[in-house]
Amino acid sequence: MDFGWSQTQRQLFDDILRFARTNLNGDVVARDRNHEFGRKQWERCAEMGLLGLPLPKEFGGLELDHLSVALGLEALGQGCEDTGLVFSIASHLFAAAVPIWKHGSARIKSTILPRMSSGACIGANAVTEAGAGSDPSGMKCRAEKVAQGYVLNGEKSFVTNGPVAGAVVVFAMTNPAFGHLGMSAFVVEAGTKGLTIGSPFEKIGLRTSPTSSIYFEDCLVPEDHLLGEEGQGATILKESMFWERTCEFATWVGSMQRQLDRTVEYARTRKQGRKSIGTHQAVAHELVDMSIRLEAARLLLYRACWLLDQQQPAEKEVCMAKIAISEASIRSSLAAIQIHGANGVVTEYEMERFLRDAVPSTITSGTSEVQRNIISSYLGL
Ligand SMILES: Cc1cc2nc3c(=O)[nH]c(=O)nc-3n(C[C@H](O)[C@H](O)[C@H](O)COP(=O)(O)OP(=O)(O)OC[C@H]3O[C@@H](n4cnc5c(N)ncnc54)[C@H](O)[C@@H]3O)c2cc1C
CATH class of the missing domain: 1.20.140.10 (Butyryl-CoA Dehydrogenase, subunit A, domain 3)
Structure with missing residues (x-):
């Protein structure tokens, strides 16, 4: 059993801790009070490479494994007093960038992932609905296959980064009769016709991480925005x-x-x-x-x-x-x-x-x- 870290991992931890203490903490009390997302701090994190930690280098990432990513984010959590910002970064990475990297089409990966690593495109994830939280197989959001792709209809709740997102990984039913096996995942880009973003929620904590509902009304997404295959959601x-x-x-x-x-x-x-x-x-x-x-x-x-x-x-x-x-x-x-x-x-x-x-x-x-x-x-x- 080896409990030691490599020199590279130690360096990663020290660098991120120092970076976070120096660059991210200025006005956290005020931002928390105002429910304000730290856009400037987000950009600094991008420059430090934090917005692509596990992503392959070809997409602007650092290509780190789980253990090294965890160590890097532990350092960020220790050094950064804005836990909402840190939470938004983690959601962007694991609930959006990772599924796109693992299951996106070649075109989607090459257009979206470099922008996610550089901070230009913030990732979000939409599974939860007002009536389907712990058991997503009860979700009502539908994706219907049409000649040009899929048409999404429905509502999602509690979308971390919803109000600031450039790309949302959305889970919807392509075949409701199959329960969770009828669920599929899509990437929907901000500005797509038929996608509306709700107002940010006021929350007890993680206030600087904006959360909202999102709505789909006859929202057409191209076929290559499906992640993996139908039913793999x-x-x-x-x-x-x-x-x-x-x-x-x-x-x-x-x-x-x-x-x-x-x-x-x-x-x-x-x-x-x-x-x-x-x-x-x-x-x-x-x-x-x-x-x-x-x-x-x-x-x-x-x-x-x-x-x-x-x-x-x-x-x-x-x-x-x-x-x-x-x-x-x-x-x-x-x-x-x-x-x-x-x-x-x-x-x-x-x-x-x-x-x-x-x-x-x-x-x-x-x-x-x-x-x-x-x-x-x-x-x-
Ligand atoms: C800060 C924050 C950020 C979030 N970000 C996102 C996001 O980005 N995207 C997204 O899709 N969702 C997000 N969520 C939603 C989150 O995933 C759900 O809140 C969670 O899955 C629980 O669902 P629910 O709130 O509907 O509670 P419910 O499922 O209604 O549960 C209510 C209570 O009943 C209990 N319960 C339910 N089912 C069972 C069971 N089978 N056995 C025992 N107890 C049970 C629960 O444990 C809970 O205590 C976020 C939530 C929070 C708080």
């Missing part, structure tokens, strides 16, 4: 979920590290009477538990990524990593607030934002309950 979705549930959640591992570092520092320097609060066993033990939760989640993440890179079965481990990271993030955010006392609920201390940004993590990319259902099937239940 569920397989394409599952594959991109493996990337999302690991590498996207690496960003929360990074932000938990920053949270722990700041909370330890606070406990060492905050005094009540003559003693720093960290000398109280109750406070010290809470910090120890935060660090154990973080380390356990991190190891599950690395193991899941390693299995994916070895092309070994990894579904159970991927779900375990997703649960461990997201639930640790919420619990540790509550603990960090408690240790900060009243300062923990004040905006400028970042602790309240850690919690608000953690809450959606047990819902997005499949809820904790759905992950537990999948794991339970591996236990023979």
Whole structure:
């Protein structure tokens, strides 16, 4: 068993951490308050190569494997205080760029992917509908085959990056009678006639990551915008979920590290009477538990990524990593607030934002309950 990183991986982590601390943090409190997407910061991330981490070099990417992508995004999550921006980057990469790279036609790949890596085209993904979340096989969105391609009709909800997207990977039924086997995936480019974008939602957290509904009304997409083949939607979705549930959640591992570092520092320097609060066993033990939760989640993440890179079965481990990271993030955010006392609920201390940004993590990319259902099937239940 090898727990070491290569020199190249260490360099990647250090470079991204330094870049994020220096370039992305200016006015995060204000942007969070205003639900403002950091377009300037997005462009800086593109220049750093972050918007194409796993993509092949021919499309402007860095061609990294799961483990290295996770390490890079952990560094981004640790250094960047704008968790919404980091979440938008992860959605762009894993829910849009990866399925296009893996299943797009040669023309689509060569026209869209270089623009995604360069930041010019922001990716989004539309599976969820108002009436179909955890079980997408109940979706109503239809794609009908016509002579010139496919005509899409229906509505999608909770599309991360919807309001700023240049290309959306959309899942729709081509054959509803077949349930999830009748689902297909398409790339729909912004500006296509019949595609309308709704207003951004106001959310508890991840506020700088814009989310909206999108609507299709007789929206014609050319035949070569179909990803893979008709009926392959569920397989394409599952594959991109493996990337999302690991590498996207690496960003929360990074932000938990920053949270722990700041909370330890606070406990060492905050005094009540003559003693720093960290000398109280109750406070010290809470910090120890935060660090154990973080380390356990991190190891599950690395193991899941390693299995994916070895092309070994990894579904159970991927779900375990997703649960461990997201639930640790919420619990540790509550603990960090408690240790900060009243300062923990004040905006400028970042602790309240850690919690608000953690809450959606047990819902997005499949809820904790759905992950537990999948794991339970591996236990023979
Ligand atoms: C910040 C954020 C960003 C998102 N971005 C995107 C995006 O870019 N694209 C996209 O398509 N979607 C996106 N989503 C939507 C997300 O994928 C869904 O919210 C999620 O799949 C759950 O669906 P739902 O909200 O409809 O909840 P429901 O499916 O209605 O579930 C409600 C509750 O019932 C539980 N439940 C449901 N079914 C079961 C079951 N079989 N067993 C046990 N419990 C169950 C759930 O766990 C949950 O607690 C995003 C969500 C969030 C919060």
